[in-house]
Amino acid sequence: MLLLEAIRKTFNPGQPNEKVALARIDLALDKGEFAVVIGSNGAGKSTLLNVVAGDLAPDAGRVLIGGADVTAVPAHERSRFIGRVFQDTSACTAPGLSIEENLAIAAGRGRSRRLASPMRGGARERFRNALAPLGLGLEERLATRVELLSGGQRQAVSLVMALLGEPKLLVLDEHTAALDPRTAETVMRATVEAIERTHTTTLMVTHNMHQAIACGERLVMLHEGRVLFEATGAEKRGLTVEALVKRFGIVDDELLLA
Amino acid sequence: MAEFFAAFWNLLPVSLGHGLLHAFVALGIMIPFRLLNFPDLTSEGAFPLGGCVCAALIAAAVHPLAAMLVALVAGFGAGCVTAGIHLRLRINTLLAGILVVTMLWSVNLRVMGKSNIPLFSLPNAFDQAWSGFTASHGAQITFWVALSAALVLAARWFLRTEAGLVVRAVGANDTMARANGVNVARVTLLGVGTANAFSAFAGASLAQIQGYADVAMGFGMLINGLAALIIGEAITGRDSVLRQILAPFVGALVYYLVVALGLAAGVHPSDLKLVTGLFVLGTLGLPAFRRAMVREPRLRA
Numbered sequence: 001m002l003l004l005e006a007i008r009k010t011f012n013p014g015q016p017n018e019k020v021a022l023a024r025i026d027l028a029l030d031k032g033e034f035a036v037v038i039g040s041n042g043a044g045k046s047t048l049l050n051v052v053a054g055d056l057a058p059d060a061g062r063v064l065i066g067g068a069d070v071t072a073v074p075a076h077e078r079s080r081f082i083g084r085v086f087q088d089t090s091a092c093t094a095p096g097l098s099i100e101e102n103l104a105i106a107a108g109r110g111r112s113r114r115l116a117s118p119m120r121g122g123a124r125e126r127f128r129n130a131l132a133p134l135g136l137g138l139e140e141r142l143a144t145r146v147e148l149l150s151g152g153q154r155q156a157v158s159l160v161m162a163l164l165g166e167p168k169l170l171v172l173d174e175h176t177a178a179l180d181p182r183t184a185e186t187v188m189r190a191t192v193e194a195i196e197r198t199h200t201t202t203l204m205v206t207h208n209m210h211q212a213i214a215c216g217e218r219l220v221m222l223h224e225g226r227v228l229f230e231a232t233g234a235e236k237r238g239l240t241v242e243a244l245v246k247r248f249g250i251v252d253d254e255l256l257l258a
Numbered sequence: 259m260a261e262f263f264a265a266f267w268n269l270l271p272v273s274l275g276h277g278l279l280h281a282f283v284a285l286g287i288m289i290p291f292r293l294l295n296f297p298d299l300t301s302e303g304a305f306p307l308g309g310c311v312c313a314a315l316i317a318a319a320v321h322p323l324a325a326m327l328v329a330l331v332a333g334f335g336a337g338c339v340t341a342g343i344h345l346r347l348r349i350n351t352l353l354a355g356i357l358v359v360t361m362l363w364s365v366n367l368r369v370m371g372k373s374n375i376p377l378f379s380l381p382n383a384f385d386q387a388w389s390g391f392t393a394s395h396g397a398q399i400t401f402w403v404a405l406s407a408a409l410v411l412a413a414r415w416f417l418r419t420e421a422g423l424v425v426r427a428v429g430a431n432d433t434m435a436r437a438n439g440v441n442v443a444r445v446t447l448l449g450v451g452t453a454n455a456f457s458a459f460a461g462a463s464l465a466q467i468q469g470y471a472d473v474a475m476g477f478g479m480l481i482n483g484l485a486a487l488i489i490g491e492a493i494t495g496r497d498s499v500l501r502q503i504l505a506p507f508v509g510a511l512v513y514y515l516v517v518a519l520g521l522a523a524g525v526h527p528s529d530l531k532l533v534t535g536l537f538v539l540g541t542l543g544l545p546a547f548r549r550a551m552v553r554e555p556r557l558r559a
Contacts, residue, residue: 053437079439092437094430097423102434104420105427109439113420161438 001201002029002052002169007061009047009225021047022058023225029169029218032199038212039222045205048222049173052203054078066168080110083162083200085175089151092158099149099157100142103127106161130160133197134190152183156190163194170195172204176211188215209241221248266522270515271395277486277514278402279460279467283479284486284506285409286457290337290351291487292502293417294449295429299355299480300340301457303362304333306476308458310366313375313471322383326462333458336362337451345443359476366473373473382466392467406507413503425449426499478531485534486510488541 007025012018021044029035039045050056052063054075063071065081083106085092093102104118107126124142131139134156138149146154155175162170172191176184192215195202206212212219219236221229221244228248231239283301290298308329315325336358343354367373384391384401391397416422427435428445435442457479465471483506490509494501517530525533 076436076439076441079437084437086433086437091431091433094427094434096430097426101423101426105423105435105438105440108420108424113424115416115419115421117418118420118423 001031001033001066002027002203003062003064004028004048004052005062005064007048007051007058007063009044009051009056009058013059020225022051025061025225025227027220027227029201029203031201033218034195034202034216035204035218035220036212036216037203037205037220037222038207038209039228042224043222044225045222046173047225049171049203049205052169053082053084053171081168082171083109083164083167083169084171085155085158085162085173087174087177089154089158089178092161093146093154095147096145098143098145099131099138100124100127102146102157103130103161103164106164109165109167130164131157133193134160150183152179152187155179155183155187159187159191159194163198163200166198166200168201170200170202172202174205174207177207191215209244213239213241213244223248262522266518269518269522271399273514273518274511275395275398275402275467277511278399278406278507279463280479280482280486280514281402281406281507281510282456282460282463283483284490284510285503286453286455286460287480287483288487288502288506289453289456290450292496293425293429294446295432296341296344296446296450297351297355298337298340298450298453299352300337300358300450300454301483302355302476302480303359303366304336304454304457304476305461305479306366306471306473307336307362307369308333308461309465309471309475310370310375310461310473311458312462313377313465314370316377316380316382316466317375322381322386322466326383326459326466329458329462330455333461334451334455336458337454338447340454341447341450345446363473370471370473374470376470377466378469384463384466392469398467410500410503410507414500417499417503478534481531481534481538482513483510485538485541486513488538489513489516492541 004025004027007022009022010018010020025044025048027035037045037048047056051058054070054073054077058071061071062069065078070078070081094105097105100119104123107123108118127142128139136153136156138153138157146157149157158175175191176187179187188211194200202216204216217236218230218232219239220227283305286301286304287298290296311332312322312325312329315328316322320328340351340354340358343349343357344351349357382392388397388401391401417426424435424440425445427438428440428442428449432442435445461475464475486509487506488509489512490505490507493508493512494505496502496505520530520533521527
């Protein structure tokens, strides 16, 4: 479903502050696969997601989604195939708009916006059904402005928005990192449930080792712009934080404590 | 006192007409500032552009309605240029606006060929559609109230459609809009363009109603409109789409009534810009002033 071929990205090439963010990334995700990308600061995680989503153009290499080469497709057009949730809890929603209006904007992804009410044709019912599985009671508060929600509630709404319209790929950029541990747990559980229910191909970046080990079918460890280690299937299920630390001598406290 | 009321009573019809007409400038300021989060100064140049283009075309014997339409398109274009400068060259929106306003001064002079075109003896769109319009304050007030009401209702409807939601999303959070497939650059271009078309419309209307266009007719227009918008928002609030759209109309009306009160009370017309500027400064500075007042006791405690 997602195919990255020999992706390279260097910031400020030829300048004193030149930084190779992605040295060479090859990655293939099957349809419905849930991959977790982990790595310390500067490993290239965010750059990788931005290249996938189209916010950054790679210096070399190709991005294919569902077999189509989208390397040159701008981010706003690529959003037809990609649902995204960011770390910043206010990044994915429009604050002055209500929950239902935010969902309507997400539901309109990938088609032209008409001069007609977004709530026609039972849209509210669909929104309620999409929000109900979160178990937060948001389905009863469709007219509430998003700015009145807590960070966790906003991330939950963002997740529902990202999955509206059945995207080919779900991109999660440390979407629970800014939440307190309990809320993060709730949002993460909702995320895993939603992914399993919809069988959406997912690329999730995280700082959190425990999360990376607990979630997903594949673990990809990035280091200095390269894939350092990959585990799937039984190998992935058998991973422990201790084993990874031992094997790679990870010195970044953030990875362990996050 | 009787003198004051008599003066105010005499000024009232003119002020109402002026207020309603200038509401379109306030609307042209509200759209970029509030809906698109794109602080835009272009209206200061789009307003005279509308007046000058319309006057030059009428003087060249073009049908007044067609002249107004061209003026509207010119205002739209001016807004697009400002938005384009910001989007393409990443120049601050305010600076982009000042650049365009400055350049429009020369454009307006070039369009008219001189600094002032009188239209008294020429046909105008308003009198053609409604005989005696420019001579009757009642007709003007009726027309502007009806047009404003229609526009407020249309805007309220539009901003709740799928297309309108996208406009509001661009202003509220452009990252979110982009992530949801919105072409932010296109919405910004169209939005700022439309806003300045409203300002140009006001300029073209004023030129025909007052009977002349002058290259300096836009001077201070932005601050007037901003003052009107601030007053309007203080009255209507910004809690709903309808309130936000009503604000420029209510505000412009109140602003020009307050100006009439000031004039009736003997404020010299040439001092008005200073007074208006101080008012805008005071309103915008009020939050900082309040914070300073609150902080002081805490420091002593």
